[in-house]
Amino acid sequence: MGEIVCLTFVKGLDPAAALLRMGGYADSLRVREAAEIGEVMDSFEGGYPRMAAALDLGAWSLVLEPDGFSGADDSLLRVVSRGTETVSVLRHDYASAAFAYAVDGEIVAGFEPGRPEAPAHLQPLLAEVGLRVPSGEGDDTWTDAVARALLLAQRITGVTVPPDPFEADLLSAQIEPWFVVPASPGDLLYGSDPPAGSLVAAVEAASPDRQRAVAVAEVRRQATALGLADTPGLADVLRAAATGTAGPISADSPLGTHVRTWLTATTRAGDSLNSNRHAMTAAERTHAYALGWFTAALRGVLNPDPQKAALAALRPLTSNIAALTDPAVRAAVIHALTT
Template sequence: MLEVTPTDVEWVETLGEVFCLTFVKGLDEAEALSRFGALPDTLRPRTLQQASDDYHSYEAGYPEFVFVLDLGTWTVLIEPDGFQGSLTEPLTALSRGTEAVSVERHEYADHAFCHAVDGTLVTAFEPTWPQDRWGSEPDRLLGKMRAAGLDPDADPEDRDPLSPPYIPALLLAGLITGVLPNPDALAGQVLSAEIEPWFNAAPPSGADGPADPEMAAALQAAPPRLLREVATREATRLATVLGLDTTPGLAEAIAAAGRGEPVRVSPGSELGAHVRSWLTRSRQAGGSLNDSSARSRMSDDERTAAHLRGWFANALKAALWPEPHAAARAALHPLTQGPPLLRDPAQETAILHILRGDQP
């Protein structure tokens, strides 16, 4: 068993107020990065400071980074200023065919510990409150939790309020994996890449479906053929509304998805380059609002256009997603819950008719 103490892992606090460490078993660095949505053309050694400078840079597009370390049987992905590994969908996608563990510190939201096996979230909890757990087997790790100092039966009043809960959570990760990064592992330049979640192995965002019960019921009852039809129809409509319908490779990709064919858009493809540019511009639109040095770099119209293209990119990933129900639910998200410019009551009615099989 790995023998470490809280003092041995306190170095992670140098990563800042927001970070995530995600351990994945049996995947080499390349496969782990690919599943995580790393952009291959950005893969190179960097220092933490270099990544931080770009993360806060309008010119760089406010990118998120992941650093990767080979720990033998396990590979660890380290996100300074990020938390993708703590989200259920990316973590479970990363764990397909293997096992993954993530520990997140987030001083402005919740800390997190998650353990996933073969595409299923097994145990998850906020380390501040280890008594509240969820997942398919919320009690699986009880013995290791107690050994790491996360006893769910302990009196909360006996806990040191100054002791950061992500430290014992990282110890718990070490007890599961048998490995932890060396305190000096991130000194100097380390292999890293920009990440773009659009290209990761997780389902599209918005796959929970529309809030409208009538539309939700129609999606649930519709056969795969109709689900693919409405997903690709909606992506095509949005592309036309936003003037993106002539984007090279776009119509072909949507048509192939509509036929039920597998479609993969790589970050280095021509269509992938356009997707990346839409998402970068959308990040700049949002990030510059909180960046006093860049707020004036975009006009209100430019910012609106950039946000709309971000919405479209997410709908496109949905339309290309192979699982029909998740594809349709997420692809309809802009139509049913998006900005006014993307809403269309007539189209929503037409979609309901298609899903019900009574298209006029």
């Protein structure tokens, strides 16, 4: 299935529901051939979208991500497993492979297949499929660890992956976890070095009310700087965020359709560097990256935890994008948090 592929087993959901639970766009759901899925993913115009396909294995559905790894993210697995179970196996020949098992929103096992660590009740299954910690430097048991992790997933789920799952046409969709997963730790401002350190210290010293007010004001400022202030639905969402009552943004809402455009622009800017670098000007790419910083701040400011909302909203102030950051703005934000 390729050098990078993620397989996510989801119990009790049909293929369409499993794709939607993983952030699939409802309007992108349809049956596609494997070649068509690849063509969609390689499209500069489409923004190199993340695609996933799903098949029915009976009691479980299997979601396949060619060249993808969303299913290996613990935050997404917690969302997908609410009220059910999920098992994920990631093959990634250029980074780290991964195995995870989640039940009703909690990760009950997670490890790198080459160095498995699992709770006691799973140890017999690990022994059964031959997953074990290497005994020394000369032990090459890690070489087939991903295959053994897939065997473990099949033992847990009781289903079997077809030898060539892409042989038949499969229901597929563009997936975007942004709409179903809360702000990740990587979206939050952190660190002790300037300029992050002074901002983090100011946030941590502020009251919850001040944290929330400054967070919302900063996201409004970013929207204005990027020419997005009049986006339909944005003002309403930020008013709700100011009171801590904002819910997630729906992908098919008026605001959600704009967020989808912003996310696509960011992905296009990054992925085109590998194969179509000259299709965008430097200014276009910088603006697209700015949209990425903004969408992370926007999702973060919706967090019911005011400190996390502030740390997400202020993170663009540490970027190198002139439209988002300025020493005078950082000073004003610190003043607003500490006075």
